[in-house]
Amino acid sequence: MDFLKLVLQLLIPGLCLGCVYGLNGIGSALLYKGSHTINNAQGAIVGLGALIGYSIQQGLKIGLIASTAIVVVITFFIGVFLQVFIISRVERRSSMYVVIATLALSLIISSISMLTFGSWTFESATIIIHGSKYLHINFVNVDILWSNIIAIIISFIAMISIHLFLNRTSFGMAMRSAAMDSFAAESCGVSVVKTRAVTWGIMAALGALGGCLMGPLFGISAGIGIAMGNKGNTGAVLGGYGNMYGAIIGGLIIGMVETIFGYIYSPYQSAFTYALFLVFLLLLPKGIMNEKAIEEG
Amino acid sequence: MEHYLEVKNLHYYYGQIHAVKGIDLYLDEGEIVTLIGSNGAGKSTTLNTIAGLTRSVGVKGEILFNNKNIAKKSGNKICKLGIMAVVEGRHIFSQLSVEENLYMGAYSRKDKRNVKKDIDEVYELFPRLLERRNQMGGTLSGGEQQMLAIARALVNKPKIILLDEPSLGLAPIIVEHIFEIIKEINTKMGTTILLVEQNSKIALKVSSRGYVIQNGEIVISGTSEELLNNDKGRHAYLGIANKEE
Numbered sequence: 001m002d003f004l005k006l007v008l009q010l011l012i013p014g015l016c017l018g019c020v021y022g023l024n025g026i027g028s029a030l031l032y033k034g035s036h037t038i039n040n041a042q043g044a045i046v047g048l049g050a051l052i053g054y055s056i057q058q059g060l061k062i063g064l065i066a067s068t069a070i071v072v073v074i075t076f077f078i079g080v081f082l083q084v085f086i087i088s089r090v091e092r093r094s095s096m097y098v099v100i101a102t103l104a105l106s107l108i109i110s111s112i113s114m115l116t117f118g119s120w121t122f123e124s125a126t127i128i129i130h131g132s133k134y135l136h137i138n139f140v141n142v143d144i145l146w147s148n149i150i151a152i153i154i155s156f157i158a159m160i161s162i163h164l165f166l167n168r169t170s171f172g173m174a175m176r177s178a179a180m181d182s183f184a185a186e187s188c189g190v191s192v193v194k195t196r197a198v199t200w201g202i203m204a205a206l207g208a209l210g211g212c213l214m215g216p217l218f219g220i221s222a223g224i225g226i227a228m229g230n231k232g233n234t235g236a237v238l239g240g241y242g243n244m245y246g247a248i249i250g251g252l253i254i255g256m257v258e259t260i261f262g263y264i265y266s267p268y269q270s271a272f273t274y275a276l277f278l279v280f281l282l283l284l285p286k287g288i289m290n291e292k293a294i295e296e297g
Numbered sequence: 298m299e300h301y302l303e304v305k306n307l308h309y310y311y312g313q314i315h316a317v318k319g320i321d322l323y324l325d326e327g328e329i330v331t332l333i334g335s336n337g338a339g340k341s342t343t344l345n346t347i348a349g350l351t352r353s354v355g356v357k358g359e360i361l362f363n364n365k366n367i368a369k370k371s372g373n374k375i376c377k378l379g380i381m382a383v384v385e386g387r388h389i390f391s392q393l394s395v396e397e398n399l400y401m402g403a404y405s406r407k408d409k410r411n412v413k414k415d416i417d418e419v420y421e422l423f424p425r426l427l428e429r430r431n432q433m434g435g436t437l438s439g440g441e442q443q444m445l446a447i448a449r450a451l452v453n454k455p456k457i458i459l460l461d462e463p464s465l466g467l468a469p470i471i472v473e474h475i476f477e478i479i480k481e482i483n484t485k486m487g488t489t490i491l492l493v494e495q496n497s498k499i500a501l502k503v504s505s506r507g508y509v510i511q512n513g514e515i516v517i518s519g520t521s522e523e524l525l526n527n528d529k530g531r532h533a534y535l536g537i538a539n540k541e542e
Contacts, residue, residue, distance in 0.1 A: 170404065177390050177401050184388035186372035187350060187381070188449065189405030193371070 005140045010259050016148045016217070018255025019155030020210035024232020025239065025247030026162060027203025033242035034179035034199055037095035040102040041082070042207050042232065044109035046225025049075040049208025050124075051117045054220045057125045064125045064147065065154075068212040072205045079204025083197045091196075113222035124215030147216035158209055159248055162202065166244070175199065207232070227270075231258075234277055240287030249288055299364060301326040301489060302347075302380075302457060307358035307368070309342050309351060316342045318513040319358070324457065329483050329490045331500040331521070334510035340493045341385050343510070344459050347491070348382035349375035362457075377405045381455035385462050385493075387446045391435030395426055398434050398445055402452035412452065419448045422478060440471035447475070451482065457489045458482070464496045472496065476503050501525050 024042060031039055049071050056067040082105065090101045126133055127146040134143035166172040178185040178195040186192050210232075211225050218224055232247075235254045239246025254273060261272040300323035309317035317339045324330050334340040345351045347360055349372040360368040367375060372382075390398050399419065403412040420427040423444045429437060437445060443463055450458055463479065464472040480503045482488050494500035501507055501521040509517040509524070517527065 173393075173397065173401065174404060177393065180390045180392055181388050183350060183384060184390065185401070187348060187376060187384055187388070188401050189373045189376035189453070190401075191371070191373045 005142050008137070008140060008142050008144065010263055011256075012144050012148050012152070013217075014256040014259030015252065016151050016155075016213075016255070017259060018235075018252035019152050019159075020214050020228055020251075021231045021235045021255050022248040022251030023155055023158060023206040023210040024228050025236035025251040026159070026244050027199075027206050028233045028236040029239070029242055029244045029247040030175075030179065030199050031203055032236070033244075034175075034182075034196065035091065035095060035098070037091070037098040038102070038233065039200075039203060040099060040229075041105040041109060042102075042203065043226035043229025044106040044113070044222075045075060045078065045082075045204045046207040046211035046228050047222045048078070048109055048113045048225075049204070050211035050215055050220045050224050051113055051122075051222060053208075053212040053215065054122050054124060055117075062125075064127055064212070064216065065150070067125065068154075068209060071208050071212050075208035076201040076205040079200040079202070080197045082204075083200035084193075087200065088193065088196065110222055110226075117222060119222065121219035121221040124212075124220050126216035145216065147213075151213035154213060155210070158206060162206070162244070171195075171198070231255075231273075234274070238277060238280060238287055240289035243287070243289040246287055246289035300324065300361075301328075301363070302491075303359075303361040304343075304347065305359040305361065307343065307346065307360065308356070309339075309346050310355040310357075311342075312355075316513055317346065320510070320513075320515055322508050322515065322518070324489055324491055326489055327483070327487055328506065329479070329492060329504040331492045331494055331497070331504040331507040332510055333494055333497045333500065333507055333524075335495060338510045339513040340510050341461055342513075344382065344461050344491065344493050345384065347375075348372055348380065348384075348459055350382060350384065373405065376453065379454075379456035380459065381450040381453050381457070382459040383446045383450050383461060383463070385465065387439075387442045389434040389437075389442050389445050389449070391433065393434055394431050395434060395437070395445060396430045398449050399426075399452050402449035404453075406453060415452055415454065419451050422451070422481070423448050440467050440475070443467060443471075443475060444478075447478070447482075451486070451488075455488060457491065459491045459493070461493045462495065463492075464494060464499065472499060476500075479503055498525075 027042065028039065031037060052074055053067045053071040056070055086101060087098055090097045127150050129146050133146060135146055135149060136143055166176055174185065174190040175195045175198060178190050178192045182192045207229065210228055214224065231254050232251060235251030236247035238253060239250030257276060258269055258273045262269040302324040304320055304322045307317055307320045320343055332340050332343065342351065346356055349370050353369040356369050358368060359366050362378060362380065367378065390401060399416050406412060425441055426445060426448055434445060463475050476499050479490065483490055492500050492504060501524055504521050506520050507524045508515050517524065
């Protein structure tokens with residue numbers, strides 16, 4: 001019974017972390033597939049989104065889920081804005097320029113967040129059901145945070161929605177086509193300018209969604225997103241860079257591994273996780289989904 | 298006289314490189330016209346520029362379609378006007394099925410209801426694609442990919458098709474088959490076609506007129522018969538041996 005208790009106590013937070021990494025990884029995978037580049041500003045956007053979420057909670061006196069929904073919309077437009085006014089102009093020269101430009105953006109956005117909201121950690125609104133923050137499971141006598149459970153559920157809903165959007169809608173198909181062959185897509189009447197902007201919108205919105213859902217666990221600060229952005233990206237590489245489903249699986253694996261290492265010896269939590277990631281890369285460079293994206297360059 | 302599509306003094310610059318140097322050509326409705334030239338002569342650049350697939354900063358000159366200047370418009374807008382490019386190297390969506398590829402061809406169509414019927418019509422023209430409708434585009438052979446690229450353009454019901462080197466890398470028997478279909482598209486659907494080819498002999502056989510492009514300039518133009526019988530042209534530009542040889 002103690003073992004079952006331990007498993008549950010590790011599984012739920014691990015799954016929760018993994019989902020958030022997965023959400024970040026989806027954007028990273030879509031961007032890599034479509035533009036062969038990396039968004040270093042993802043973490044900063046996530047942090048900004050979480051802070052905006054906190055101000056909405058305070059200002060409008062609304063709960064976690066409602067404020068998160070508003071943040072998703074706002075950050076979608078932030079992503080589109082960044083792509084249209086900065087990234088698309090830099091991208092014309094080389095995808096490498098985007099790597100550096102987003103590094104600059106990351107520092108700028110973090111600084112603006114820090115100056116506006118300060119450098120401390122705020123307490124996020126949390127989920128309370130039947131007057132309690134916890135779900136008590138009687139037969140193993142364990143308490144699980146409702147906000148963890150809700151975060152997992154919302155993340156999965158978001159992932160399924162993105163899957164359906166990309167596979168079942170006309171614009172989603174256009175986005176996939178443009179990612180496969182932008183030249184051909186343009187010749188078929190797809191505005192590649194639009195699909196790239198929407199890719200950035202989705203990337204920012206999914207990341208911020210993850211950031212907001214993590215608020216009750218870690219508290220909200222400007223730096224909350226940095227690890228999420230990085231690990232989301234790492235998960236995407238682990239899953240096979242450029243493959244959205246791989247990114248989700250990769251993110252889940254990183255979240256679980258990190259939680260287990262955290263339980264075994266927490267000071268080396270991240271170091272162990274990344275060491276394992278490197279070993280994995282050496283053995284299986286194409287990632288779990290065997291994506292050819294990297295070789296094709 | 299007004300022409301359906303008219304290119305006037307078109308230039309294209311890749312940065313410092315002047316790739317197309319003042320080209321004039323026209324298409325009348327229902328024609329097949331061939332643009333012939335060797336590698337690097339500027340024929341693909343000309344076609345891509347008409348289709349709006351080159352960077353607009355490099356474009357100078359006029360492209361008139363129904364008397365409206367469409368130069369510098371982006372590719373998706375040109376497609377919506379009814380000018381569909383089948384670009385060189387086929388460029389099909391490798392991770393979409395054959396049928397999904399065809400649906401992408403109809404992306405800009407407003408009458409989505411009729412698309413299915415039109416795809417069935419295209420399958421009649423290319424029975425091979427019907428057999429492989431659920432296969433991923435990337436798994437098709439070269440000839441099948443070329444058929445898919447042409448079929449995908451047809452689903453959009455274009456007024457003009459710009460076809461870039463449909464014979465590229467294909468076995469002679471498949472090339473012949475593809476050119477038969479090109480002729481059929483022209484006669485049955487009335488689609489106007491601009492063909493860009495290195496394989497001048499077969500291209501001139503199906504077209505009514507032709508232009509020869511060299512170093513970014515038109516050097517000879519005329520009816521296909523004139524071009525085929527022009528000794529100087531045959532030898533120097535078309536790569537066809539003279540009769541006596």
